[in-house]
Amino acid sequence: MQVNSVDELVSELRQGRMVVLVDDHTEDLNQGVVMLAAEHCDAGHVNFMARKARGLVCLALTEERCRQLDLPPMVDDAIGEKSNFTLSIEAAEGIDTGISAADRAHTIQVAVAPHAQPADIVQPGHIFPLTAxxxxxxTRAGHTEAATDYARLAGLLPAAVIADILTPEGTLAEGQALADFADAHELKIGSIADLIHFRLVNERTIERVREGAIQTAYGEFHLVAYREFNSGDIHLALTRGDIAPDQPTLVRVHAQSALRDLCHSHLDERPSWSMAKCLEAVAASERGVIVLLARDESPERLLDSIDMALGGTPAAVLSQPDIYTSVGLGSQILRDLGVGKIHLMGAPIKYNAISGFDLEVLDFVDP
Structure with a gap:
């Protein structure tokens, strides 16, 4: 897929034009959205997104703006790719039914006004905010974050209107279908991967704070501790062997689980990588890296794990892997450690735009 540069997309957004935003340059499993800086959104743009893109019209906002509007999450302790939805909104004044393109554009302008207040909007409504x-x-290589990043780089409020692009048959458009859509409507295409590259030139959200050799039950590992600027969390990386970008490396980016990691529980029909299994596998390999992210296990997720371990029905929330908010963070750490080609200890899931971090998943290793 031929994509335009970050500078070209920024120029389009600055001038109030829509663009197509895709994950990467690949043609397979590459989903996309049409996006526009929220400040420039009018009824014509909303109508185009609803009739031509056909996806749900959403408003990507920063955490700060969501706090300013007192927008709570749609679901408490949500997990998965769509966990960042807030309650839907409507402008409190100046609209009719709320569903028309003009009404939805008005709601967007009210929500992104410089001095917007909670009283300016009501819930529920016909605009669906997403929190970046x-x-x-x-941190998260998603369309929501990319849209707000691009708007910010254009010198505008970091808020954007986005809609998934669907085919005429109603399925998510991928690869060539996205290129055809952009060509048919004379829209430039940009990628999240290129945006990541662009930002990494001058920006990072982590820093090394400690490192050295440690002894474990599986031998000696090199430990590197990273502090995350935004949250202050400390994340750990354990490495073995000489790490080089051109040499395949066994990798695990691990979110903690009390039952799996401390109690060593397991389900026969659902094998998974515990921390002990990861350490053992890396110790036996020529080179390997384990990234342990400081992500708290919510009470609901822990109870779901307990229910499953006790033979209960698997909860729907566990069907979505808890990876979406950690891909960018884990990828930054892997890039800093010199990892390039990866044998990934994990499920065969699409990881958005990791080529932007100069990473390539060669295959997935079954536990």
Whole structure:
């Protein structure tokens, strides 16, 4: 897929034009959205997104703006790719039914006004805000974060209107279908991967704070501790062997689980990588890296894990891997350690735009 540069997209957004935003340059499993800086959104743009893109019209906002508007999450302790939805909104005044393109554009302008207040909007409504995580695509390589990052780079409020692009048959457009859509409507295409590259030249959201050799039950590892600027969390990396970008490296980016890691529980029909299994596998390999992210296990997720371990019905929340808010963060750490080609200890899931971090997943290793 031929994509335009970050500078070209920024110029388009600055001039109030829509663009197509895709994950990467690849043609397969590459989903996209049409986006526009929220400040420039009018009824014509909303109508185009609803009739031509066909996806849900959403408003990507920063955490700060969501606090300013007192917008709570749609679901408490949500997990998964769509966990960043807030309650839907409507402008409190100046609209009719709320569903028309003009009404929705008005709601967007009210929400992104410089001095907007909670009283200016009501819930529920016909605009669906999404909260971008702090750090943007360097923390989470998603369309929400990319959209707000691009708007910010254009010198505008970091808020954007986005809509998934669907085919005439109603399925998510991918690869060539996205290129055809952009060509048919004379829209420039940009990628999250290129945006990550662009930001990494001058920005990072982590720093090394400690490192040295440690002894474990599986031998000696090199430990590197990273502090995350936005949250202050400390993340750990354990490495073995000489890490080089051109040499395949066994990798695990690990979110903690009390039952799996401390109690060593497991389900026969659902094998998974515990921390002990990861250490053992890396110790036996020529080179390997384990990244342990400081992500708290919510009470609901822990109870779901307990229910499953006790033979209960698997909860729907566990069907979505808890990876979406950690891809960018884990990728930054892997890039800093010199990792390039990866044998990934994990499920065969699409990881958005990791080529932007100069990473390539060669295959997935079954536990």
């Amino acid at each position: 995580v702090p750090g943007g695509v360097l």
